[in-house]
Amino acid sequence: MDLDFVRKLIKPAETKVVMLVIDGLGGLPRESDNLTELEAANTPNLDSLASRGICGLQQPVCTGITPGSGPGHLGIFGYDPVKYQVGRGVLAALGIGFDLLPDDVAARGNFCTIDKNGNVLDRRAGRISTEKNEELCGLLRNIELPDVDVFVETVKEHRLLLVLRGEGLSGGIIDTDPQMVGKKPLQLKPLSSEAEKTVNLVGKFLGQASEILADHYPANMVLLRGFSKKPSWPTFEEAFGLKSAAIAAYPMYRGLAKLLGMNILETGTPIKDEFTTLENNWDDYDFFYLHVKKTDSAGEDGDFNRKIAVIEETDGEIPRLLNLNPDVIIVTGDHSTPSLMKAHSWHPVPVLLYSKYCRVDKVDHFGECACITGGLGSRLPAVDIMLLALANAKRLEKFGA
Amino acid sequence: MDLDFVRKLIKPAETKVVMLVIDGLGGLPRESDNLTELEAANTPNLDSLASRGICGLQQPVCTGITPGSGPGHLGIFGYDPVKYQVGRGVLAALGIGFDLLPDDVAARGNFCTIDKNGNVLDRRAGRISTEKNEELCGLLRNIELPDVDVFVETVKEHRLLLVLRGEGLSGGIIDTDPQMVGKKPLQLKPLSSEAEKTVNLVGKFLGQASEILADHYPANMVLLRGFSKKPSWPTFEEAFGLKSAAIAAYPMYRGLAKLLGMNILETGTPIKDEFTTLENNWDDYDFFYLHVKKTDSAGEDGDFNRKIAVIEETDGEIPRLLNLNPDVIIVTGDHSTPSLMKAHSWHPVPVLLYSKYCRVDKVDHFGECACITGGLGSRLPAVDIMLLALANAKRLEKFGA
Numbered sequence: 054m055d056l057d058f059v060r061k062l063i064k065p066a067e068t069k070v071v072m073l074v075i076d077g078l079g080g081l082p083r084e085s086d087n088l089t090e091l092e093a094a095n096t097p098n099l100d101s102l103a104s105r106g107i108c109g110l111q112q113p114v115c116t117g118i119t120p121g122s123g124p125g126h127l128g129i130f131g132y133d134p135v136k137y138q139v140g141r142g143v144l145a146a147l148g149i150g151f152d153l154l155p156d157d158v159a160a161r162g163n164f165c166t167i168d169k170n171g172n173v174l175d176r177r178a179g180r181i182s183t184e185k186n187e188e189l190c191g192l193l194r195n196i197e198l199p200d201v202d203v204f205v206e207t208v209k210e211h212r213l214l215l216v217l218r219g220e221g222l223s224g225g226i227i228d229t230d231p232q233m234v235g236k237k238p239l240q241l242k243p244l245s246s247e248a249e250k251t252v253n254l255v256g257k258f259l260g261q262a263s264e265i266l267a268d269h270y271p272a273n274m275v276l277l278r279g280f281s282k283k284p285s286w287p288t289f290e291e292a293f294g295l296k297s298a299a300i301a302a303y304p305m306y307r308g309l310a311k312l313l314g315m316n317i318l319e320t321g322t323p324i325k326d327e328f329t330t331l332e333n334n335w336d337d338y339d340f341f342y343l344h345v346k347k348t349d350s351a352g353e354d355g356d357f358n359r360k361i362a363v364i365e366e367t368d369g370e371i372p373r374l375l376n377l378n379p380d381v382i383i384v385t386g387d388h389s390t391p392s393l394m395k396a397h398s399w400h401p402v403p404v405l406l407y408s409k410y411c412r413v414d415k416v417d418h419f420g421e422c423a424c425i426t427g428g429l430g431s432r433l434p435a436v437d438i439m440l441l442a443l444a445n446a447k448r449l450e451k452f453g454a
Numbered sequence: 455m456d457l458d459f460v461r462k463l464i465k466p467a468e469t470k471v472v473m474l475v476i477d478g479l480g481g482l483p484r485e486s487d488n489l490t491e492l493e494a495a496n497t498p499n500l501d502s503l504a505s506r507g508i509c510g511l512q513q514p515v516c517t518g519i520t521p522g523s524g525p526g527h528l529g530i531f532g533y534d535p536v537k538y539q540v541g542r543g544v545l546a547a548l549g550i551g552f553d554l555l556p557d558d559v560a561a562r563g564n565f566c567t568i569d570k571n572g573n574v575l576d577r578r579a580g581r582i583s584t585e586k587n588e589e590l591c592g593l594l595r596n597i598e599l600p601d602v603d604v605f606v607e608t609v610k611e612h613r614l615l616l617v618l619r620g621e622g623l624s625g626g627i628i629d630t631d632p633q634m635v636g637k638k639p640l641q642l643k644p645l646s647s648e649a650e651k652t653v654n655l656v657g658k659f660l661g662q663a664s665e666i667l668a669d670h671y672p673a674n675m676v677l678l679r680g681f682s683k684k685p686s687w688p689t690f691e692e693a694f695g696l697k698s699a700a701i702a703a704y705p706m707y708r709g710l711a712k713l714l715g716m717n718i719l720e721t722g723t724p725i726k727d728e729f730t731t732l733e734n735n736w737d738d739y740d741f742f743y744l745h746v747k748k749t750d751s752a753g754e755d756g757d758f759n760r761k762i763a764v765i766e767e768t769d770g771e772i773p774r775l776l777n778l779n780p781d782v783i784i785v786t787g788d789h790s791t792p793s794l795m796k797a798h799s800w801h802p803v804p805v806l807l808y809s810k811y812c813r814v815d816k817v818d819h820f821g822e823c824a825c826i827t828g829g830l831g832s833r834l835p836a837v838d839i840m841l842l843a844l845a846n847a848k849r850l851e852k853f854g855a
Contacts, residue, residue, distance in 0.1 A: 413488070452515055452522060453524045
């Protein structure tokens with residue numbers, strides 16, 4: 054549903070909504086007992102909430118599509134991830150907590166290896182260490198360009214972030230990364246005339262980078278892609294009329310929330326610290342996004358039991374959430390990360406909504422299989438979740454007389 | 455689904471379709487036994503039909519959106535309510551059975567209270583009685599405007615309808631209702647140059663109304679909104695190839711059906727009278743819309759038991775419907791009206807389709823919870839219902855060779 058359509062129906066209320074995002078929540082069953090991580094976990098509090106709420110499975114992007122963290126979150130935040138796309142450069146900045154200004158142009162970079170003929174030999178420079186990356190980024194920071202500030206930041210291993218800050222810049226530039234070995238880096242090209250100045254500056258940067266890195270084989274060059282500016286989207290408050298706060302320990306999620314204009318609350322990494330932050334800020338916001346990261350990390354590591362443990366740890370904090378007496382509680386994930394696959398996946402994500410008006414279904418256990426027969430259906434578009442949150446929070450006018 | 459797409463597939467047939475719309479059918483469970491109005495009602499005939507049919511839950515507009523009666527009906531009639539929007543003025547006319555001509559401009563009006571400084575003190579003039587409203591509308595009917603006829607009609611309490619009838623009129627005018635107190639009524643403004651004549655005439659009307667009402671505090675002025683003309687949409691027969699009749703006792707629903715070109719049959723208010731009208735006109739139409747109003751009224755009043763009683767009364771008439779041997783029967787509502795909320799709501803509405811070819815599911819009781827697992831799914835877009843009706847009536851060609 055279009056944000057403009059929703060916006061016209063928003064009405065003020067005193068109600069509070071909590072969205073608990075358990076990263077990579079969905080899974081696949083292990084062989085021993087055919088239970089997924091969530092099904093195998095002992096979750097008395099989530100099960101009780103499920104039995105008093107309405108459940109289902111939701112799809113952050115659409116059927117069959119595996120979401121990255123950005124699209125996954127945008128979907129459950131009510132922003133159609135196909136329409137609201139973030140450039141790779143901007144995502145890289147969000148991921149390391151780099152604070153982009155509206156006119157900055159960001160690009161995601163790779164240190165790479167170039168052979169004598171100028172062809173790419175290794176797009177990742179043998180996956181150099183993060184320490185080596187930091188050393189090389191330090192050297193690249195010596196590059197000076199006319200009229201703009203240059204930021205070169207380490208992401209991890211071979212990955213870096215380039216940001217140009219100045220006036221009249223544009224993200225409309227074709228990637229230099231050829232995405233395969235044995236070819237030369239692609240020539241810098243503007244997508245339109247307004248990017249010519251930026252192309253010129255990036256060209257100068259790459260020229261100097263090539264000289265600086267010449268003796269640092271295998272990391273003797275840089276490939277750039279995803280040139281982009283911070284998008285100017287309706288903020289979460291503009292879109293949904295909710296004064297919102299994000300409780301997330303990791304930079305990527307804080308950055309995504311900030312992109313939507315959410316207030317970022319300081320918090321600790323342990324899950325219990327995040328719930329303490331929720332308690333301490335309860336009176337000041339209408340909407341809380343609370344992010345649990347380590348389910349996803351465990352899934353990515355293929356550690357079924359560790360993922361169970363993080364789910365159980367989260368379940369243990371649910372009573373603290375209930376004590377705050379929120380009007381609407383949503384529990385879901387931004388995508389599935391089955392331990393079996395050691396990666397994000399396309400599988401629909403369990404979702405649970407609790408409110409006084411939610412029309413309870415028969416689901417009494419929060420798990421993938423049980424949720425199939427829930428009242429929210431087995432393929433709820435994630436963008437509908439915010440509509441349900443607003444409806445249950447009595448924050449939407451009737452449509453038409 | 456687009457009406458143009460459907461239209462190309464329409465083929466003639468001798469089959470008959472009945473759509474029984476039980477207004478505000480969906481509900482929420484009461485505390486004592488966790489049953490909704492429909493679940494608590496004793497409905498042997500609807501249950502039997504459910505067990506021989508296919509069930510589900512449908513959404514008139516989309517997830518989370520609470521439909522007014524207009525959008526709710528348009529959805530189940532197959533007209534996407536987001537695309538086919540009716541102005542407030544036109545809806546007000548429909549609601550009192552005022553017969554709009556194609557060139558008329560209608561506006562919904564409020565009697566209001568204006569203070570000495572010209573600011574709105576009360577947008578509803580203390581909700582004056584309907585009798586007072588009728589008296590004041592009588593006075594306003596004395597207003598004469600050049601080249602156009604002026605109609606001023608009582609709706610209810612503080613609400614009225616203004617219609618200008620003449621040539622060259624336009625509904626493209628900004629509301630004068632500021633939607634809050636302490637502000638002056640908004641200045642009349644055309645949205646485009648073609649509305650200038652109309653703005654001029656409405657300005658004259660408001661000037662004279664102000665003089666006439668000056669001594670009638672608290673109803674000393676009129677606010678206008680929703681200026682609109684009757685939309686020119688494809689008729690129901692053009693869209694679906696069905697010669698259609700509406701059996702509805704209340705003006706709003708007769709008006710809506712008329713807007714779609716349905717034939718309006720004279721009928722009585724009791725539900726059994728509506729079924730008699732159905733029997734008496736059985737041979738003359740392909741499609742019958744039969745509207746039961748009092749479920750919604752009971753829900754709006756928060757009267758759980760009265761809503762049960764109306765559902766049971768409706769159930770008692772079902773055998774008369776079956777005796778006519780229709781090819782397709784659809785039973786649903788235009789939205790939910792849970793007695794618990796005393797208002798329309800966003801909750802999906804139970805829907806039942808019976809035909810010889812409907813692929814029976816396992817649902818054997820017509821109720822919200824049971825319908826979740828029905829073959830029509832738990833979130834069927836309402837506009838799909840007419841496609842299913844046509845398909846089951848064998849009135850659609852195969853698409854493609």
